[in-house]
Amino acid sequence: MSELKIYNTLARDKQTFSPIEPGKVRLYVCGMTVYDYCHIGHARVLVVFDMVQRWLRASGYDVTYVRNITDIDDKIIKRALENGESIGQLTDRFIAAMNEDAGALGVQRPDHEPRATRYVPQMLELIGKLEKNGLAYKASDGDVNYSVRDFPGYGKLSGKSLDDLRAGERVDVNTGKRDPLDFVLWKAAKEGEPAEAKWDSPWGCGRPGWHIECSAMSSDLLGDHFDIHGGGQDLQFPHHENEIAQSEGAHQHTFVNYWMHNGFVRIDNEKMSKSLGNFFTIRDVLQKYDAEVLRFFILRAHYRSPLNYSDAHLDDARQALTRLYTALKDVPPEAGGLVADEAHAQRFAEALNDDFNTPVAISVLFELANEVNRSRSPQQARQLKALAGILGLLQRAPADYLKGGVPASGGLDEAGIEALIAARKAAKQGRDFAEADRIRAQLTDAGIILEDKPGGLTEWRRA
Numbered sequence: 001m002s003e004l005k006i007y008n009t010l011a012r013d014k015q016t017f018s019p020i021e022p023g024k025v026r027l028y029v030c031g032m033t034v035y036d037y038c039h040i041g042h043a044r045v046l047v048v049f050d051m052v053q054r055w056l057r058a059s060g061y062d063v064t065y066v067r068n069i070t071d072i073d074d075k076i077i078k079r080a081l082e083n084g085e086s087i088g089q090l091t092d093r094f095i096a097a098m099n100e101d102a103g104a105l106g107v108q109r110p111d112h113e114p115r116a117t118r119y120v121p122q123m124l125e126l127i128g129k130l131e132k133n134g135l136a137y138k139a140s141d142g143d144v145n146y147s148v149r150d151f152p153g154y155g156k157l158s159g160k161s162l163d164d165l166r167a168g169e170r171v172d173v174n175t176g177k178r179d180p181l182d183f184v185l186w187k188a189a190k191e192g193e194p195a196e197a198k199w200d201s202p203w204g205c206g207r208p209g210w211h212i213e214c215s216a217m218s219s220d221l222l223g224d225h226f227d228i229h230g231g232g233q234d235l236q237f238p239h240h241e242n243e244i245a246q247s248e249g250a251h252q253h254t255f256v257n258y259w260m261h262n263g264f265v266r267i268d269n270e271k272m273s274k275s276l277g278n279f280f281t282i283r284d285v286l287q288k289y290d291a292e293v294l295r296f297f298i299l300r301a302h303y304r305s306p307l308n309y310s311d312a313h314l315d316d317a318r319q320a321l322t323r324l325y326t327a328l329k330d331v332p333p334e335a336g337g338l339v340a341d342e343a344h345a346q347r348f349a350e351a352l353n354d355d356f357n358t359p360v361a362i363s364v365l366f367e368l369a370n371e372v373n374r375s376r377s378p379q380q381a382r383q384l385k386a387l388a389g390i391l392g393l394l395q396r397a398p399a400d401y402l403k404g405g406v407p408a409s410g411g412l413d414e415a416g417i418e419a420l421i422a423a424r425k426a427a428k429q430g431r432d433f434a435e436a437d438r439i440r441a442q443l444t445d446a447g448i449i450l451e452d453k454p455g456g457l458t459e460w461r462r463a
């Protein structure tokens with residue numbers, strides 16, 4: 001069997017993967033900041049690293065997968081105040097929504113999903129170490145900052161010198177930073193901030209900066225040196241550069257061996273942004289498309305390539321997935337028996353071992369589906385289902401997909417309806433009545449009538 005090669009951002013090269021501890025992989029991925037619904041950029045991170053951990057496990061590794069949850073930051077504080085709810089209510093609600101969206105996309109739960117607010121003591125300890133090592137200082141505005149010029153390796157992930165990086169920074173005159181690239185480790189509390197957003201520290205009352213949470217949580221759950229760190233390409237600088245500066249600055253040795261970054265999502269060839277009006281949440285997309293179609297669409301592109309979202313591409317993905325399910329519908333895989341054809345399995349593995357080349361792996365599935373259509377062999381159908389399962393695809397009964405997968409409205413199954421009703425209830429509890437109305441309208445469009453009963457219960461029937 002071929003060896004796994006991973007494109008390592010730090011080396012700017014594909015490298016043979018060699019774990020720190022034989023047979024084990026420790027993987028950390030930067031997760032969501034939970035103040036709103038996940039968008040399709042989030043869907044890509046969720047699905048890509050779900051595929052990565054599935055392939056590592058399928059290759060026989062004992063994987064510990066950590067994906068953190070940022071449940072304290074400026075946007076969260078602001079949104080909770082706007083909504084008139086507590087930070088805990090807001091973040092609990094959006095963590096539940098995130099898990100629901102991830103579940104719909106066939107994303108397996110990571111082994112650990114640490115929340116930043118539960119790791120403040122570990123963060124304070126790390127900041128203390130940095131101060132002791134001469135890498136942190138308390139500024140005139142009360143914040144504790146990281147001093148980048150005192151860390152010799154700063155810029156190694158982005159491959160840029162301090163001067164290059166500085167040229168891209170806006171100089172903010174209102175902070176106590178010694179260098180425009182210095183970043184905050186501990187933010188001094190400000191007037192009017194809720195008690196939930198404040199912790200005592202040796203540097204005064206305040207809250208952690210964003211970057212420090214990942215250094216503290218990864219170290220606590222995976223150790224000071226681990227195998228793979230992943231995230232979206234937008235996190236490469238400054239977030240991941242800062243994580244390296246913190247962790248290596250505190251522990252004085254290598255932090256992570258392989259850095260993986262997935263590419264951007266674009267919408268109709270434009271940057272996705274709220275101001276351009278082309279911003280889609282996962283929920284928006286799932287109103288029109290089956291969740292497995294979205295997963296398939298994401299995996300059909302290589303994870304490092306830009307992914308261009310458009311209705312035409314999603315329609316195309318739906319048709320392609322329909323072809324695969326149709327092969328399984330016409331030749332149901334029988335239980336038991338050995339895999340008939342090693343050649344396909346081997347090419348599938350070679351593709352994934354080549355820096356998780358899912359487009360090639362999926363092309364092997366299509367070849368196999370063509371074979372199934374020709375041979376009518378239940379063994380080959382079984383192999384198609386087994387290989388696709390490694391990517392989290394083709395695991396439903398073909399009839400279920402084919403019923404729901406063709407034009408969207410009315411294609412909701414019972415679980416989908418229940419999930420939407422739960423999401424509507426959560427939206428109402430969070431006083432997001434626009435979202436609650438939107439979900440009701442979506443269900444009405446799909447021919448589902450809701451009846452709200454006393455005690456917060458909702459019953460439904462088909463029109």
Ligand SMILES: [Zn+2]
Nearest residue numbers: 030031214239
């Ligand atoms: Zn992070």
